[in-house]
Amino acid sequence: MADLRKEEKNNTMVDYVVHVNRVTKVTKGGKRFSFSALVVSGDQQGNIGLGMGKSREVSLAIQKATNQARKNMIYVPRRGRTVPYRVEGRHCSSKVVICSASKGTGVIAGGAVRFVMEGVGIQDVLAKSFGSNNRLNVVKATFNALSKLRTVQTLARQRGKTINELVRGIDNGTAE
Template sequence: MRRVSKVVKGGRNLTFNAMVVVGDGNGNVGAALGAAGAVPDAVRKGTTYAKKAMTKIELNGPTIPHEITSKFSGAKVLLKPAAPGTGVIAGGGVRAVMEAVGVKDVLSKTFGSSNTINIVKATLAALDQLRDPVAAVERRKGVKASSAPKDEAAS
């Protein structure tokens, strides 16, 4: 929630911005900024926009498939997969996004700007870059990992 004051001839005009994160807990997440003259209206607008901006995130069970770093404006976010039972070790904006996505175990660290809006956007950018390592190898080599020829020396 952010309060914005615009100085005009007749005084100050107050508006409110609300960064809203929505998710289904199964890898779908959306985030958006709603702005209005009243807090409930800003939250409602943000929720509507966030639902329209939903994207699918590739997860590896209760955690993320690999370590990732992403930057948005001055905010930098580092996300690391964690062992089962670790929980979501994250602050503010990163925690909200992770819980909305449905990630149960992850470690995170933010660097640079502490602007929550930029941290949320950097987190979403990092999640968009996640790829399943096995599927990535299959796409790159053009074969299925399960049907790949076995090394004769290994057997």
């Protein structure tokens, strides 16, 4: 039961309801329904968050998930409209491979990965998910991959080199 609609709030944040799950508990008096929602929230400027919410009503579950997603934001470095380099992420038995793409390619990715890429603001990317297609695990694997991305400035600072030394070393194939 996937609700794949896009919600605009505050004109800066974009929320994607990735999945809504219904759980039924059978009791002596009848059936009790409960819902859990998976929401990805981003500002399309490099910030993205993931949230899970549970409630007896769908709207409350989505609201709780959205609030949690906005509290747990991470920053994703980008290179123009794409990711800086190829990266892999894992969570449980799900694996996601994200590759940079040339301008005009668009977002070539499956449903759960697509929501994350659009929320971050990445417009040209190639992505493939392997293993389990559980939406929660695929989204968490995508977050794992995106959290591994670094900018050239960050890499140079970590290695104690200037950007020119780092780029020259990469071009010569001698980067450490």
